[in-house]
Amino acid sequence: MEEFFNKIKESFTDATLEFETITIKVDSTEWIETHQNLRDQFNLKFFSWLSAIDWDNEVSVGEAPKESVSPSFEIITCLSDLANTNLIIVSTSIVKSDPKIKSLVEIYAGANWHEREAFEMFGINFENHPNLEKLYLPDGYEGNPMLKSFELISREVKPWPGEVDVEGMPEESESDKSEDG
Amino acid sequence: MTEVLIKVGFLAAVALNGAIIFTIMDVKGASWMQRRPGPLHVGLRGFIFPLAEILKFVQKEDIIPTEVDRPVFKWAPAYVMVSCVALFAVVPMSPTLVVADLELGVFFALAISSLGTIGVLTAGWSSANKYSLMGGLRAAGQLIAYELPLILAVVGVVIQAETMSLVGIVEKQIEWGVPFVVGGQIIGFLIFMVAATAEMMRVPFDMPIGESELTMGFMTEYSGIRFLIFYISEYMNMFILCAIASTLFLGGYHVPLLPTEWVNFYGPVVLLTKTAILGFILVAIRWSQPRFREDQLQNLAWKILIPASLVNILVTAVMKVGF
Amino acid sequence: MVNALDPQNINSFSEASVSVEIETEDMTLNIGPQHPSTHGVLRLVAKVDGEKVHDVKPVLGYMHRGYEKLAEVRTYPQITTLVNRIDWVAGFSNEIPFITGAERLMEIEVPERAKHIRLILTEMARISSHFVFNGAYALEVGALTPIFYAMEDRERVLDLIESVTGGRFHPNFNRIGGVKPAAGAGPTTKKDIQDLPAGFYRDTKVAMQKVIEAADQFQNLIGGNEVFKKRTKNVGVLTAETAEAFGVSGPILRASGVKSDLRTQTDYLPYDQFEYDIPVGENGDCYDRWDVRVKEMVESAKIVLQAIDSMPSGPLQAKVPKVIKVPKGRTYVRAENPKGEMGYYIVSDGGLGPYRLKVRTASFSNISILPNMLEGALLPDLIAIMGSLDFVLGDVDR
Numbered sequence: 001m002e003e004f005f006n007k008i009k010e011s012f013t014d015a016t017l018e019f020e021t022i023t024i025k026v027d028s029t030e031w032i033e034t035h036q037n038l039r040d041q042f043n044l045k046f047f048s049w050l051s052a053i054d055w056d057n058e059v060s061v062g063e064a065p066k067e068s069v070s071p072s073f074e075i076i077t078c079l080s081d082l083a084n085t086n087l088i089i090v091s092t093s094i095v096k097s098d099p100k101i102k103s104l105v106e107i108y109a110g111a112n113w114h115e116r117e118a119f120e121m122f123g124i125n126f127e128n129h130p131n132l133e134k135l136y137l138p139d140g141y142e143g144n145p146m147l148k149s150f151e152l153i154s155r156e157v158k159p160w161p162g163e164v165d166v167e168g169m170p171e172e173s174e175s176d177k178s179e180d181g
Numbered sequence: 182m183t184e185v186l187i188k189v190g191f192l193a194a195v196a197l198n199g200a201i202i203f204t205i206m207d208v209k210g211a212s213w214m215q216r217r218p219g220p221l222h223v224g225l226r227g228f229i230f231p232l233a234e235i236l237k238f239v240q241k242e243d244i245i246p247t248e249v250d251r252p253v254f255k256w257a258p259a260y261v262m263v264s265c266v267a268l269f270a271v272v273p274m275s276p277t278l279v280v281a282d283l284e285l286g287v288f289f290a291l292a293i294s295s296l297g298t299i300g301v302l303t304a305g306w307s308s309a310n311k312y313s314l315m316g317g318l319r320a321a322g323q324l325i326a327y328e329l330p331l332i333l334a335v336v337g338v339v340i341q342a343e344t345m346s347l348v349g350i351v352e353k354q355i356e357w358g359v360p361f362v363v364g365g366q367i368i369g370f371l372i373f374m375v376a377a378t379a380e381m382m383r384v385p386f387d388m389p390i391g392e393s394e395l396t397m398g399f400m401t402e403y404s405g406i407r408f409l410i411f412y413i414s415e416y417m418n419m420f421i422l423c424a425i426a427s428t429l430f431l432g433g434y435h436v437p438l439l440p441t442e443w444v445n446f447y448g449p450v451v452l453l454t455k456t457a458i459l460g461f462i463l464v465a466i467r468w469s470q471p472r473f474r475e476d477q478l479q480n481l482a483w484k485i486l487i488p489a490s491l492v493n494i495l496v497t498a499v500m501k502v503g504f
Numbered sequence: 505m506v507n508a509l510d511p512q513n514i515n516s517f518s519e520a521s522v523s524v525e526i527e528t529e530d531m532t533l534n535i536g537p538q539h540p541s542t543h544g545v546l547r548l549v550a551k552v553d554g555e556k557v558h559d560v561k562p563v564l565g566y567m568h569r570g571y572e573k574l575a576e577v578r579t580y581p582q583i584t585t586l587v588n589r590i591d592w593v594a595g596f597s598n599e600i601p602f603i604t605g606a607e608r609l610m611e612i613e614v615p616e617r618a619k620h621i622r623l624i625l626t627e628m629a630r631i632s633s634h635f636v637f638n639g640a641y642a643l644e645v646g647a648l649t650p651i652f653y654a655m656e657d658r659e660r661v662l663d664l665i666e667s668v669t670g671g672r673f674h675p676n677f678n679r680i681g682g683v684k685p686a687a688g689a690g691p692t693t694k695k696d697i698q699d700l701p702a703g704f705y706r707d708t709k710v711a712m713q714k715v716i717e718a719a720d721q722f723q724n725l726i727g728g729n730e731v732f733k734k735r736t737k738n739v740g741v742l743t744a745e746t747a748e749a750f751g752v753s754g755p756i757l758r759a760s761g762v763k764s765d766l767r768t769q770t771d772y773l774p775y776d777q778f779e780y781d782i783p784v785g786e787n788g789d790c791y792d793r794w795d796v797r798v799k800e801m802v803e804s805a806k807i808v809l810q811a812i813d814s815m816p817s818g819p820l821q822a823k824v825p826k827v828i829k830v831p832k833g834r835t836y837v838r839a840e841n842p843k844g845e846m847g848y849y850i851v852s853d854g855g856l857g858p859y860r861l862k863v864r865t866a867s868f869s870n871i872s873i874l875p876n877m878l879e880g881a882l883l884p885d886l887i888a889i890m891g892s893l894d895f896v897l898g899d900v901d902r
Binding site for chain 3: 018019020021023045046047048049051053054061062063065066076078082083085087089108109110112113121134135136137138145146150152
Binding site: 211214215216217311312315318384385387388391392393394396467468469470471472473474475476477 | 531533534539540541554555642643644645646647648649652653656725726729731732734735882883884885886887
């Protein structure tokens with residue numbers, strides 16, 4: 001893994017190896033070229049997945065980021081090499097006001113459904129995608145459920161964290177055990 | 182008039198009982214092969230469960246979808262059933278116990294057996310369901326394809342027996358001392374059984390029903406008593422075709438070494454035993470084989486069975502003339 | 505006017521008469537969401553011309569439960585309950601990559617014994633998943649008997665999983681830092697912790713021997729059947745290149761001839777301590793996909809037998825804080841699940857729950873290849889190919 005990371009580092013300046021995961025950050029304009037390069041030069045032919053993260057300071061679900069972040073979409077792909085253990089996470093940032101990025105379908109055919117999922121869940125437009133339509137959600141569904149601003153109705157009814165959730169932590173009932181171990 | 186009624190009643194009773202026996206055999210055979218108990222609660226160790234089954238279907242609602250072609254949809258099961266029962270008319274259970282000893286018995290049987298196709302096709306077409314339609318079309322293609330080897334396989338027997346009457350064929354086998362399956366018609370018998378399995382639409386030729394592909398094929402939209410009629414006629418068809426096969430190839434109501442003068446007494450038992458043995462082979466095949474693909478099925482009929490049966494006819498004819 | 509007597513034209517006419525095709529309108533056949541062979545609620549909108557399939561459009565979402573969203577409002581220990589419902593045929597395997605990811609971020613070293621127990625149960629889950637596949641696939645190509653054998657044998661394995669975890673399908677047995685004290689074991693005092701139930705080793709040995717026998721039986725009963733071979737050989741051939749580009753993983757990829765197994769590549773569980781083969785197919789057809797899975801069952805059984813013999817002693821849990829807070833960071837952990845690569849990308853912001861949890865499931869990528877593979881297939885082949893991909897709708901829709 002170290003060896004591969006050093007190789008990656010030569011080509012990509014913004015590369016990190018944290019928690020056994022190699023991540024490279026690229027500019028959204030280099031999105032296509034980066035993937036082409038990784039596929040052809042680094043033999044990362046296996047397309048694992050594509051997804052996005054919605055970075056926002058005001059959230060309606062979960063916890064807001066501890067440190068203030070600039071609102072943006074982070075788009076992530078995971079590529080790997082079947083023969084070796086090489087695996088890489090490619091990440092890029094796009095602005096929320098005009099969320100669009102070039103589609104990877106030309107390079108990795110498997111990106112098709114993943115991009116459709118990111119399109120309906122986050123509202124990100126993938127340019128040149130052959131059929132960018134909803135994958136999971138029914139026709140006429142409004143909104144993009146995975147956005148941090150999208151409310152989770154069950155949590156609206158019962159605010160998070162509910163009392164039961166905190167009480168039921170398994171560590172409390174088994175505290176004597178963990179001391180043992 | 183009374184005679185006709187008695188004959189029809191006799192036919193229906195025997196065919197229905199045959200179907201019930203074959204149902205029990207199929208289900209018990211399945212549970213035996215699949216290492217599970219099977220039906221246990223109705224009657225003696227579950228052996229009369231088909232009666233409960235019939236009662237269950239009869240009391241269920243007969244759902245007729247709104248878009249179907251109502252008269253055709255309603256009458257298709259009856260059509261299939263009648264053609265099955267009529268088939269049994271020419272099968273002799275002993276020299277005298279036969280509803281109609283026709284001069285052209287074989288011809289009649291084969292003609293009637295292809296009538297069921299129309300019932301299946303109309304059922305599939307009138308259901309206004311795409312799965313049913315595909316099932317009906319598959320059934321039509323399959324039954325037409327296997328009608329030919331079925332007929333051609335019988336031609337060998339007819340040549341050998343020099344008669345088309347089923348009683349005559351059995352008498353000829355008694356005269357010969359051995360059944361035709363031993364006396365030169367083994368290939369004819371195998372072709373007949375394969376084609377008959379396809380006619381019954383049983384595994385491995387059950388594409389018209391093909392529950393993993395077409396849900397239930399041409400029966401998809403049927404329920405209640407109409408489904409029951411399809412269900413029973415399937416087993417009836419199985420029973421009757423096995424009976425015809427035993428008559429044509431296995432010596433019918435007679436077994437060698439038994440005294441021919443007592444044939445009227447043991448005839449029915451012998452025929453039913455032979456039928457049951459053939460039926461059991463079909464049961465064993467059903468629960469151990471996967472299903473062919475549609476094109477493989479057609480290839481088997483047109484490229485293997487029909488040429489083989491033509492060769493069989495040729496050989497039989499040469500032997501007949503030569504010896 | 506074309507001169508019909510011109511020798512050239514005659515030639516072309518005679519050709520035309522052989523290749524004449526009746527123009528027919530394609531029929532749209534809606535397969536699913538309620539259909540016996542769609543493994544739940546997958547819907548395929550197929551354009552068929554008679555028996556021939558022209559265009560297939562999978563419609564997903566009938567089982568979409570939004571786990572990625574739900575995970576954002578839950579704490580890490582609660583998420584294990586969610587994730588083992590993703591691929592319910594092999595519930596235990598789904599917990600492993602998630603728990604490993606959380607442990608990696610918290611930098612907890614899991615005791616060897618806990619790792620071994622995890623490994624044994626993961627392999628058992630794989631065996632039970634392949635049993636289901638075996639039975640269901642035979643059913644799909646029309647053989648009605650093998651599913652009864654498969655279910656009977658699978659029950660033996662599920663009984664073992666139940667004896668340890670208390671649940672057949674959804675064990676929820678992993679804890680951050682180790683595993684839960686086993687169900688049905690001895691008393692709970694501080695010194696005498698609950699462990700594997702009495703007789704577990706003995707029962708497992710018997711059951712694994714039965715699994716090996718059952719796999720042999722399947723090879724004879726299904727694999728040796730001529731009709732089955734006719735239905736599956738050279739049907740739905742998938743090349744390694746296409747499989748890679750689509751992210752197809754697991755036994756399907758191995759059936760296409762790629763020797764790729766994440767058990768050897770990543771160190772989420774101590775697989776390197778055991779000896780086992782990785783079965784690889786040659787042609788990438790339906791038969792190979794079936795064959796690879798049957799052979800895998802035997803290999804899994806061998807791994808379990810070895811793991812039982814080399815089970816280390818020691819605690820079941822590492823020392824973990826009372827309230828689990830995962831430090832800031834992100835990691836991707838993948839594992840070889842029965843259906844392929846399953847991974848969790850955890851983005852933690854130092855809170856009680858993840859900021860974002862991306863769930864990478866095997867079946868989702870595996871069936872995204874369906875439209876490609878089904879082009880021009882026959883309708884019975886459609887069922888055979890779909891079945892050979894062995895997907896679970898919970899794993900597709902999440």
